[in-house]
Amino acid sequence: MSPPTTSTPTTAPVPTTTVPPTQRTATGPLVNYFFGELSVTVKADGSRITQVAIGTLSDGGNYRSVSIDAMAIPILESEAMSAQNATIQSVSGASYTSAGFEQSLQGALSKLGL
Amino acid sequence: MSASAERPLNEISKIAHHEEDVMGTIVTIDLFGDPAVDIDEITSHLGFAISSLHEADDVFSMWKPSSPMSRVSRGELDVADAPRSIAEVLEGCRAARDLSLGWFDPWTLPGGVDPTGYVKGWAAQRALNHLLAAPVLGAIVNAAGDIAAFGVPLPNRPFQVGIVNPASTSELAAIVRLTSCIATSGSYERGPHLLEPRSGQFVTRAASASVTGPELGLADALATALAVAGEELLAVIEDLNEYEAFTISAEGDRRWTKDFPFTGLATQ
Numbered sequence: 001m002s003p004p005t006t007s008t009p010t011t012a013p014v015p016t017t018t019v020p021p022t023q024r025t026a027t028g029p030l031v032n033y034f035f036g037e038l039s040v041t042v043k044a045d046g047s048r049i050t051q052v053a054i055g056t057l058s059d060g061g062n063y064r065s066v067s068i069d070a071m072a073i074p075i076l077e078s079e080a081m082s083a084q085n086a087t088i089q090s091v092s093g094a095s096y097t098s099a100g101f102e103q104s105l106q107g108a109l110s111k112l113g114l
Numbered sequence: 115m116s117a118s119a120e121r122p123l124n125e126i127s128k129i130a131h132h133e134e135d136v137m138g139t140i141v142t143i144d145l146f147g148d149p150a151v152d153i154d155e156i157t158s159h160l161g162f163a164i165s166s167l168h169e170a171d172d173v174f175s176m177w178k179p180s181s182p183m184s185r186v187s188r189g190e191l192d193v194a195d196a197p198r199s200i201a202e203v204l205e206g207c208r209a210a211r212d213l214s215l216g217w218f219d220p221w222t223l224p225g226g227v228d229p230t231g232y233v234k235g236w237a238a239q240r241a242l243n244h245l246l247a248a249p250v251l252g253a254i255v256n257a258a259g260d261i262a263a264f265g266v267p268l269p270n271r272p273f274q275v276g277i278v279n280p281a282s283t284s285e286l287a288a289i290v291r292l293t294s295c296i297a298t299s300g301s302y303e304r305g306p307h308l309l310e311p312r313s314g315q316f317v318t319r320a321a322s323a324s325v326t327g328p329e330l331g332l333a334d335a336l337a338t339a340l341a342v343a344g345e346e347l348l349a350v351i352e353d354l355n356e357y358e359a360f361t362i363s364a365e366g367d368r369r370w371t372k373d374f375p376f377t378g379l380a381t382q
């Protein structure tokens with residue numbers, strides 16, 4: 001049974017050998033953000049980022065930071081993913097981004113050589 | 115997905131990407147055009163845009179107790195004696211309150227008037243305006259999901275923006291053709307923080323609410339209101355010239371105004 005196909009180029013298909021996906025994970029440095037510390041974990045399959053997530057998160061028990069924990073930070077995951085999407089230039093979603101997230105994300109990406 | 119060795123199409127014409135830590139978030143500014151353009155001239159215009167963001171932060175930050183807006187909110191400073199931008203923003207908030215039938219009402223927030231739901235968008239668009247004279251084909255300012263843009267990233271190709279899927283935040287729920295501004299608000303932005311002005315209760319009716327239109331401050335306010343108001347305000351925005359809306363409920367139901375500028379992709 002042939003493997004499922006995705007969009008195919010118009011040039012003649014190049015024979016490929018089947019190789020297992022090269023899945024790797026790296027975690028960036030623990031950095032300060034406004035309400036505590038966080039680190040970002042990045043999963044990649046080859047050179048393609050498959051997930052960006054908060055690895056660890058601490059806060060000072062601040063009420064506002066609770067709402068940031070809840071949902072907002074994952075929006076940044078989609079922004080990192082959108083950098084690979086050729087059809088869009090930006091992403092709109094509710095977010096509380098922070099310099100700490102970007103810094104740790106860059107650290108994780110550097111470890112993966114991306 | 116393009117072949118892995120090629121640069122994504124939107125990267126070819128990007129001549130500047132800047133991230134600025136301001137207003138409690140990171141504001142990104144992307145400029146598109148001819149890569150041969152004089153970078154010094156670009157940098158100069160970018161500098162003005164960035165300065166305007168910090169000026170907005172200094173004037174309006176409700177996290178800074180000594181900011182003019184905080185002092186106005188506590189009644190320590192008259193609007194007439196404050197920076198003129200405060201009067202302008204409060205006037206914009208009044209208009210937004212009227213257009214949203216009171217679903218957006220910064221005067222009902224506990225602790226005094228808080229225009230944050232309008233200011234973020236207003237400040238991002240003001241920063242964009244500083245780029246109008248730059249030698250670029252197009253520019254896009256993204257302040258934590260509130261986006262203002264002019265021009266195009268490539269000739270004859272409109273800006274396209276993804277809207278995050280609130281149920282799966284590493285995916286997009288829709289792709290939108292952006293000609294001016296889009297703002298997105300939702301329950302996942304502030305947890306329980308969205309206040310329904312009429313009952314004084316914290317409620318959320320939409321997991322995500324997006325509004326497009328020519329003014330980002332108003333779009334920001336309407337999106338904030340829409341996340342709380344649901345269907346009733348969607349009908350109001352349907353009748354509003356130049357503004358369109360798109361909502362996603364906690365269950366994943368999607369509603370939108372007739373002319374919401376989907377590109378035709380990724381609406382499930």
